[in-house]
Amino acid sequence: MPPLEELKRQKTMLHRKKILTFSFIAFFISIGMAAVKSTQKERNLKVLPKDISDEKLDSIMQTYNKALGVKCNFCHVPLKGFTDSLDYFSEAEPMKENARNMMRMVININKTNFYFDSLQRPEYLNTITCKTCHRGEAFPPED
Ligand code: HEC
Ligand code: HEC
Numbered sequence: 419m420p421p422l423e424e425l426k427r428q429k430t431m432l433h434r435k436k437i438l439t440f441s442f443i444a445f446f447i448s449i450g451m452a453a454v455k456s457t458q459k460e461r462n463l464k465v466l467p468k469d470i471s472d473e474k475l476d477s478i479m480q481t482y483n484k485a486l487g488v489k490c491n492f493c494h495v496p497l498k499g500f501t502d503s504l505d506y507f508s509e510a511e512p513m514k515e516n517a518r519n520m521m522r523m524v525i526n527i528n529k530t531n532f533y534f535d536s537l538q539r540p541e542y543l544n545t546i547t548c549k550t551c552h553r554g555e556a557f558p559p560e561d
Contacts, residue, residue, distance in 0.1 A: 465518050488556050490506075
């Protein structure tokens, strides 16, 4: 083969290799992005703001445990197939909807009576909290 033809052939091969490598990398990046996306699934929130941070959500849930003297499983059912995990998204535990009604009540009391800082979200006001009535009991006595 004449040198020029040989050179051209080698260049084409190199070019093909580059395209192949690039496609491989792009493919793996897209798989990675899909995996990350699937772990950030949509939250099932009807009362709290949808853009709530994980930290804020967690700290609010911790206050429920304390105020009611319960564990997370009081309102959340176990995740199928896992012994120590709860399915926080699920609606299977009716206590979750009861808690939502209480949350709406508390937000409403604070919004109506204690909303002095317009920069605050009404959902995050905490003059009246679950603890104000519950004091560590899931079913507070009536007097
Ligand atoms: C008194 C009931 C109650 C307790 C106890 C409770 N939760 Fe929740 N949790 C709720 C309710 C109600 C919602 C849905 C709120 C809404 O609709 O805005 C929720 C939502 C969540 C979510 C969001 C789920 C999603 O759809 O993405 C997470 C995560 C969560 N809770 C974690 C916890 C953890 C962790 C604990 C224990 C530290 C806990 N919860 C204890 C009532 C409770
Ligand atoms: C104004 C007082 C008050 C506040 C504030 C309050 N609760 Fe309650 N809650 C009660 C009373 C009283 C009961 C008992 C009702 C009964 O025995 O029928 C109760 C019962 C419950 C129950 C048991 C299920 C039911 O509906 O009876 C859950 C769950 C609950 N509260 C969650 C909460 C959460 C979560 C908060 C904070 C977001 C909260 N409560 C704030 C007074 C309050």
